[in-house]
Amino acid sequence: MRRLEGWLLPVLVLGLMMGACDSSSPSTGDDIPIDDEYGKPLLDVDPGTGGKADTFDGGYGPMESGISSTTEVWKVTRRWYQTDPAAGIAWPADSELTWDEKYAAWIESMPQLEDGYYTTFTMTTPWGKTLPSPALECAETAIFLRATFASWYNLPFYMSAGSGSSRIHYGHFGIVDADGRRLSGYPKFRDSYRDYTDTAARMSSEELIASWPKDENLRTKFLTTRKDDANDFLGDEAYAGAYFDEIYLNKRVGHFMLRLLTNFGSMHLAGATNTFNLKPDATRSGDVLLERWQRNGIGHTLVVKHTAQLTDAKMEIEAMYGSMPRIQPRWYDTAQSKHYFTSEMTGGEGENYDGDEYATLGGGIKRWRTPVVKSGRWYNIVPVRDRELYIDSADKASIAARPARFAELMGELSPAEKRDVAIARIEDARRSLEAHPASCASRTRREEAFAELYEVERSEGHDTAMTDRTYRTFDDYVFAELQYEVSKTCCWNSTTAAMYQIVMAYNEQHVLDHAQGTCNEPVVFKASNGGGYDVFADYAAAIGQGDAWVRWTEDEPCSQRDVAEDTEVEHAWTDFCDVRDDVLDTDRPTN
Secondary structure: OOEEOOEEOHHHHHHHHOOOOOOOOOOOOOOOOEEOOOOEEOOEOOOOOOOOOOOOOOOEEEEHHHOOHHHOOOOOOOOOOOEOOOOOOOOOOOOOOEHHHHHHHHHHHOOEEEOOOOEEEEEEOOOOOEEEOOOEOHHHHHHHHHHHHHHHOOOOOEEEEEEOOEEEEEEOOEEEEOOOOEOOOOOOHHHHOOEOHHHHHHOOHHHHHHOOOOOHHHHOOOOOOOOOOOOHHHOOOOOHHHHHHHHOOEHHHHHHHHHHHHHOOHHHHHOOOOEEEEOHHHOOOOOEEEEOOOOOOOOEEEEEEEEEEOOOOOEEEEEEEOOOOOEOOEEEOHHHHHHHHOOOOOOOOOEOOOOOEHHHOOOEEEEEOEEEEEOOEEEEEOOHHHHHHEEOOOOHHHHHOHHHHHHHHOOOOOHHHHHHHHHHHHHHHHHHHHHOOOOHHHHHHHHHHHHHHHHHHHHOOOOHHHHHHHHOOHHHHHOOOEOHHHOHHHHOOOOOHHHHHHHHHHHHHHHHOOOOOOOOOOOOOOOEOOOEOHHHHHHHHHOOOHHHOOOOOOOOOOOOOOOOOOOEOOOOOOOHHHOHHHHOOOOOOOO
16 A cells, blocks of 8 residues: 555545446536546546636636526525625624635534544534534535535535536536536526525524425435445435435535535645635635645545634644545544644645655645636636735745644644633633623633633643632633523523623622621523523613613524523532632733
């Protein structure tokens, strides 16, 4: 078995184990060759525009005037560079994020799912339906996530490939040639499949999920005749088609996705027409890391799952990837991910076994191009706000320098740096709670940062109690961490800074009103005594701020809306009464 620099290529091994698609898989046309390593019909890499595809505009897409509405998969009503004030599945109202940035926020927001032997992620749809990640190979994971988000929010999306000397394009407009004409053998998606999206406007999330429309034909589809794309959590014989049926109201997207994932692979992400090369320091969730050890054929694809700027010179970067045979994407922490970001096969220094420079093979950190119409034709461009972050593929020196830069960015922090990072995260979570006191995510982020702080402090001989006496504040105990899935407070996004002040004022009075020798613990801001918040609402009225108290509302789909008592997470901290005098001292260390 071939090894490169002593590293066994597991993806290659798995690729050789794959079988080819047959007529029971989605139709792919008769002229697409079967790739022996991927085990599926893969289109050629886009031939580009005379070698000039790596520009801000990239290679050209189809003519807009030649596209028939009958081939449309989903209608485009938004653009990636636009903003929208509405709250969404991973962003608050008035976020001022572009849709491209909202995509990154969505990837970042997906919670971990532990499955005994590995960590994957949970995906939530705009309608509140939550599912474990699907079984996919590595490039499919990246493509599936981007195209899914685009379809949900009516954003343009397409990928370009080659077929001989011709250019073909798979996107929101269907599967078309350079002139926009439907390719023979592919469906007229609008006419062939149903779109039930309008039903969402007439139902609550609960009603919609309970009566979710199904496409029984789509549910029988799979990505490979080996049927390695099974999603057992959906039942027996539930493959990619069944998963797509569960997350798309627009069934056209599911039928399109089967064809897109079947015909595209990592080499199409490595080319300059679908993604662009990115400077390492700009890496964010949703970006794509590619390993390329050969000019043609198989590679390896990772999706950036989480990033955090730790210091001016250090970043936390976590990645996830599928594999072959298909698996739920594995989510790796920074230490595990670092190997990939610093590998020479991600476009670094050196040459492969054929004498090709790694910097010329298309590997490294990438970001999706965004489609726009220019002079009557679609183009996948480098977004204007990202152009200072772009690296031309011809700039081999900058490409080759990126793995070394990642080694610096992802290097080990000193204990002092780790302490500063943890404190900064704690302060950031506290500031968020001051504006949105019901935020369960902020409470969890604060406690995750405290767990890191405890670890640093223990390494220097300080126990949990000493750490809490030094770094805890009173409001940490008032806004204790809650279990999201069984706490109705977690669905309440409309709480305000004024409410935070009311809750804190009540508790300050409460803890000071005690008999000598006793201690009153703070009243946690959560649903209690039948599901209400009456103690705080009554206090607000008593001090003349009743109008500032906002009643609980279901601001996001909330299966726990009827709970009588929210549930606190088992706390790692020292009991309040053991550190009372210290945490009531407002002179706290800060970063």
